[in-house]
Amino acid sequence: MHIRPTLAAASALTVSALAAVALLGAAPAYATEYSSALKVRGVQYDAPGSDDNRCSGGNTYKEYVTIKNYSSTATINLKGYKVKDAAGNTFTFTNSHSLQPGDYVRLRGGRGTDSDANNVVYRNNCNFLWNNTSDTISLYKPSGSHADTHAYTKSRDDSDGNGYIGFHS
Template sequence: MHIRAAASIALAATTALAGSLLVTTPASAASHQGGLHLGKIQYDSPGKDTRTNGSLNAEWVDIHNNGKSKLQLKGYKLKDNTGYTYTFGSYTIGAGKTVKVHTGKGKNTSGHVYWNRGSYVWNNTGDKARLIKPSGKLQDSCSWSKSDKGVKNCH
């Protein structure tokens, strides 16, 4: 009788643990759902790396808002492994919209902002892009290696 009771308790505990794992896994997996995240990254601009403004602007990071409301990005930062940092000024991204952060120089418009750098940021052989909230907390990150062939789809 005691063995059956112990087995029943163990089974109940195992079932409760499995149930709690099933409940928490979708919640953590959904952290990018309904929010701001890194999308596609063109870390190796097509052609030779000539450092022309056109070549620099062909290196970019998409940041996507898949939430249901617009977001103010002022103070958000985009950072690489070296510590190069782009900080958003006042910029509102609409619900379901994407903003492309170009490395080179240009005039910010709806959907496009410019880092205004004269040299490349993202390493072709491997790097990690980090999207950081104004509070300093990591919002999202995306890594790649040489095998990704110049473009990385993060989500």
């Protein structure tokens, strides 16, 4: 006999909790969640050392964004995915790189040899992509729809000042 009142009370609580979430908003202004297993895990937006974008001897390769497959079952091919910054600079994965469930890839600046074994893809561009003070990272599916977006501000998001910000655990 006590089951119905308990379920009714639980239902009322659930409806109240959902209403409160709807009033507060789904996510902070600086993070937008999309339905995608592929997400931006983190960004080394400020390469260690003095910024030097020379292709030979520079440190552009130390700047990277990590993209992770958060699916527990699906393998995702990166071919056709795009990464953009707030200024519209874009990198498109033109080669096949398959990410197994839980796997990740680091998209690095500079020039180098892509390696699935080492989880690295190079932009083959020696210019820095991410701004050192603030920027927005957007990941797009090959269809053009959003997969993930994060905005960061050094003063707000990098409490230890190491130039790295993590987004998803």
